[in-house]
Amino acid sequence: MGLRDEVNVTVVAFVLSVLLGIGSLVIGYSQAGFADPVRWFVVLGFLWLAAHWQRWHWFSPVALLLAVAAAAYGVWKEFRTVWMILGALGGLLGWDLFDFARRLRYAAPTDDIRGMERRHLERVAVVVILGLVLALLSVYVRIQRLAFEVAVGLILLAALGLTRLVIGLRKY
Amino acid sequence: MIVYSLILASIVAVRGEFIALALPFVMYLLAGFLRAPDDVKLEAARHLSTERAAPGSDVVVTVTVTNRGSHLEEVLLEDILPPDLTIRVGLSRHLVRFAKGASYTFSYTVSGPRGGYGFESVEATIKDRLAVTSRKVRLEAKGQLFVFPPVTRLRHVAIRPRRTRVYAGMIPARVGGAGTEFFGVREYQPGDPPHSINWRASARHEELLFSNEFQQERVADVGIVLDGRLRTNQFTRGHSLFEYSVLAAAALADALLTQGNRVGMLVYASFLRWTFPGYGRVQRERILYALAHAKPGGSEVFSDLEHMPTRLFPPESQIILVSPLHEDDLSPLVQLRAQGYQVMVVSPNPVQFELSYLPKTQTVELAGRVVRMERMLLLQKIQRAGIQVLDWDVNEPFDLLVKRKLSRPPAWLRAVGG
Numbered sequence: 001m002g003l004r005d006e007v008n009v010t011v012v013a014f015v016l017s018v019l020l021g022i023g024s025l026v027i028g029y030s031q032a033g034f035a036d037p038v039r040w041f042v043v044l045g046f047l048w049l050a051a052h053w054q055r056w057h058w059f060s061p062v063a064l065l066l067a068v069a070a071a072a073y074g075v076w077k078e079f080r081t082v083w084m085i086l087g088a089l090g091g092l093l094g095w096d097l098f099d100f101a102r103r104l105r106y107a108a109p110t111d112d113i114r115g116m117e118r119r120h121l122e123r124v125a126v127v128v129i130l131g132l133v134l135a136l137l138s139v140y141v142r143i144q145r146l147a148f149e150v151a152v153g154l155i156l157l158a159a160l161g162l163t164r165l166v167i168g169l170r171k172y
Numbered sequence: 173m174i175v176y177s178l179i180l181a182s183i184v185a186v187r188g189e190f191i192a193l194a195l196p197f198v199m200y201l202l203a204g205f206l207r208a209p210d211d212v213k214l215e216a217a218r219h220l221s222t223e224r225a226a227p228g229s230d231v232v233v234t235v236t237v238t239n240r241g242s243h244l245e246e247v248l249l250e251d252i253l254p255p256d257l258t259i260r261v262g263l264s265r266h267l268v269r270f271a272k273g274a275s276y277t278f279s280y281t282v283s284g285p286r287g288g289y290g291f292e293s294v295e296a297t298i299k300d301r302l303a304v305t306s307r308k309v310r311l312e313a314k315g316q317l318f319v320f321p322p323v324t325r326l327r328h329v330a331i332r333p334r335r336t337r338v339y340a341g342m343i344p345a346r347v348g349g350a351g352t353e354f355f356g357v358r359e360y361q362p363g364d365p366p367h368s369i370n371w372r373a374s375a376r377h378e379e380l381l382f383s384n385e386f387q388q389e390r391v392a393d394v395g396i397v398l399d400g401r402l403r404t405n406q407f408t409r410g411h412s413l414f415e416y417s418v419l420a421a422a423a424l425a426d427a428l429l430t431q432g433n434r435v436g437m438l439v440y441a442s443f444l445r446w447t448f449p450g451y452g453r454v455q456r457e458r459i460l461y462a463l464a465h466a467k468p469g470g471s472e473v474f475s476d477l478e479h480m481p482t483r484l485f486p487p488e489s490q491i492i493l494v495s496p497l498h499e500d501d502l503s504p505l506v507q508l509r510a511q512g513y514q515v516m517v518v519s520p521n522p523v524q525f526e527l528s529y530l531p532k533t534q535t536v537e538l539a540g541r542v543v544r545m546e547r548m549l550l551l552q553k554i555q556r557a558g559i560q561v562l563d564w565d566v567n568e569p570f571d572l573l574v575k576r577k578l579s580r581p582p583a584w585l586r587a588v589g590g
Contacts, residue, residue: 068174068193072181075189084189089196096200099303106248107267108278116246116269123301127203131196138192155183155191162175162198165205 009117010104011052014097018048021090025070028083032074041070052098060098067091085135089128096124175201204304213241214270216294216311225319227286230260235294235313236277239270248297249276254289257282257317284319286418288465291315320460321418326427326574333392333514335488355387391432393449395485396421398463399477399495400441402470407526413496414468416520416566421494423570424518425459437462438484440477442469446484477504488512496522499550506557516560523547524565 022045026038044066051059071088075081100120107113175194182190214237221232235251251264262280270276293310357370360381373382398421399405405414421437428435429452436449437459447462449455473479476498485491491513495501509515523544530536551561562577564570 065174068178071193072178072190075187075193076181076185081189081192085193085196088193092196092200096302103246103248103267103299103303106250106265108263108265110278111267112269113267116267119245119269120301123203127200127302128196131199134199135192135195138195139189155179158179158191158198162179165201 009114009121010097010101013121014052014094014101015049017090017093017097018045019090021045021067021087021094022048024083024086024090025067025074028074028079028087029070031083032077032079034077034079037070048094048098052101055102057102060095064091064095067094081139082136085132085139089132089135093124093128200302201304204300204302207245207302208300208305209242209244209298209307211241212244212298212307212309214239214244214247214296214309214311216313218291218294218313218315220291220315220317223316223318225283225317226322227319228283229319230281230283231317232279232281233264233291233315234277234279236275237268237270237294237296237311238275239272241272243272244270244298245301246299246303248299249278250295250297251280251291251313252293252295253282254291254317256287257284257289282317284317286319286321286415286464288461289317289319291317318461318464321415321422321463323426323460324419324423324569324571326423326571327579329424329427329431329574329578331392331394331428331490331492331514331516333394333488333490334512335392335486353387355385357382358385359383391434391451393486393489394428394433394435395438395449395489395491396425396428396435396459397438397440397480397491397493397495398466399493400439400466400468401475401498402441402468403475404496404498404501404522405468407522407529409529411526411529412468413520413522413525413566414466416525416564416570417494417496418463418466420518420520420564420570422460422463423574424492424494425463426456427574429453429456429459435459436484438480439463439466440474440480441467442471442474444474444481446481449486476500480504480508482508482511482513485513488514490514490516492516492518494518494520496520496525497547497550497554499546502550502553502557505554505559509557509559515558516562517554518562519551519564521547521563521565524567528567 022041025041029035029037029041044063048059048063050056051063068088068091071084071091074084074087100117104113104116107116175197178190178194178197182188182194216235216237219234219236221234225231233251235249237249247268247270249266249268253259253264260281260283262278264280266276266278268276292312292314294313296309296311298307298309299305357373360369360374360383364383368383370382370384374380398417400414400417405412405417407413425435425437432451434449434451435455437447439445439462445462445466447455447458450458477500491508493505493515495517497517497519505515505517523540527536527540530540551563555561562573564573
């Protein structure tokens with residue numbers, strides 16, 4: 001089996017991710033009666049797919065930012081949160097698989113491409129599903145007695161943790 | 173940045189949904205960071221199928237990388253190739269997964285033009301399972317490849333330096349003794365073999381006998397000067413005569429060393445590269461190494477032959493200059509001859525060479541005639557100074573030219589005794 005065939009699994013997953021992300025945003029915005037941005041989302045989706053074949057590596061991070069920005073705007077406008085979370089999640093998956101497919105291009109035909117693809121897809125799927133479950137739980141499970149100050153404190157604690165995380169990442 | 177922005181939006185808008193939006197990203201970052209490789213200990217080793225190759229021939233490079241540290245999920249290995257080498261078969265870049273203690277070996281085939289190539293290291297880019305973190309390390313894996321110039325076998329190169337060394341060789345030494353070439357007649361000495369008596373000369377004298385004397389043949393000191401100046405080698409559209417000069421120098425050095433002579437080599441380009449004189453196969457290797465590294469170059473100091481360090485060459489030895497020649501080279505060559513050196517110039521013909529790349533128009537033809545006459549005049553002046561000149565049209569094989577012109581010394585040189 002040649003390199004092109006083996007990469008196809010990642011490419012299919014990438015296409016599905018873009019469809020998931022863009023589709024969720026389209027549905028979310030359409031339900032809220034925002035028709036104009038929907039067209040732009042479709043264009044963004046097509047461009048993202050084209051970027052893969054045209055090897056516009058710079059485009060994927062831009063597309064991710066746009067997808068997250070659109071989801072955040074939707075949340076702010078009080079569109080259905082599920083669609084917005086799915087939109088951002090699709091963007092994250094698309095960005096990851098776009099980059100993974102790019103890295104796989106460096107592999108030689110004799111390398112274990114299929115094994116790498118399988119393991120990567122499994123891990124990404126687990127992480128994304130966990131993230132989705134956690135996000136949905138945080139939306140639907142409400143702790144009524146939690147004061148706003150406590151919430152802010154928790155947020156700051158999370159920010160602190162994230163800062164530590166970023167400092168750790170910079171070592172690499 | 174995305175996570176920070178979403179948290180900030182959450183605080184500003186007092187909306188928990190933004191945090192929910194950020195959670196998958198946080199999960200992703202955490203999963204990548206927590207499983208990042210902490211202990212990277214990779215080692216690389218390199219093996220070349222040969223360290224000495226001919227131009228364009230295939231050399232198999234085998235690289236083995238061993239993981240002495242923890243498990244690495246995604247490692248991009250890239251062998252850094254010296255410039256000018258091209259990959260003919262296989263790839264120098266591989267994406268692999270390394271279990272603890274595992275090794276990975278890959279091979280590829282390279283070829284390249286004449287030169288000395290040093291392989292230094294293999295670059296490894298290590299990523300975690302989700303490529304959140306990335307680390308680049310260079311693994312030392314040294315190797316050297318020498319692509320030697322092709323050596324044309326020459327049967328005999330006749331030279332006549334004024335001074336020879338004491339060891340027996342093939343160069344006529346201008347001294348009577350045991351040899352093959354007739355040198356003269358002298359009075360018979362007791363102990364002379366009877367077959368050496370010259371009966372014809374002895375018959376003319378009643379009481380005296382005469383013996384034939386032969387010329388001793390010894391080895392000589394030879395200095396080969398390879399002219400690598402840009403002004404003499406570089407022509408329009410990047411064409412260069414230098415490769416032909418290298419080919420001639422290699423063939424001459426090989427032939428002269430085979431004859432038993434002591435040969436040194438000076439590459440005269442942007443700087444001087446001197447290979448000390450020596451004998452035999454080891455010296456042949458040294459000269460080929462020097463020729464593998466030789467590159468044409470320009471410099472203000474060495475733009476003409478005035479600064480040639482003649483003291484490197486033993487007095488009255490043979491100097492062979494391999495150069496396309498420039499009109500300014502006449503005076504230094506005459507000076508060299510005046511210092512007592514026996515000088516020979518092997519000159520790849522630049523006029524013929526450049527004309528072969530130019531369109532055959534009337535103007536080019538006329539210009540070609542003028543330049544050809546100028547060169548002919550220069551060569552005649554050099555010859556008049558007692559310097560042997562081989563004008564080499566590079567379309568002709570070098571060994572044929574040497575066979576025609578150098579299989580024995582020219583008559584005028586034998587007549588004047590060098």
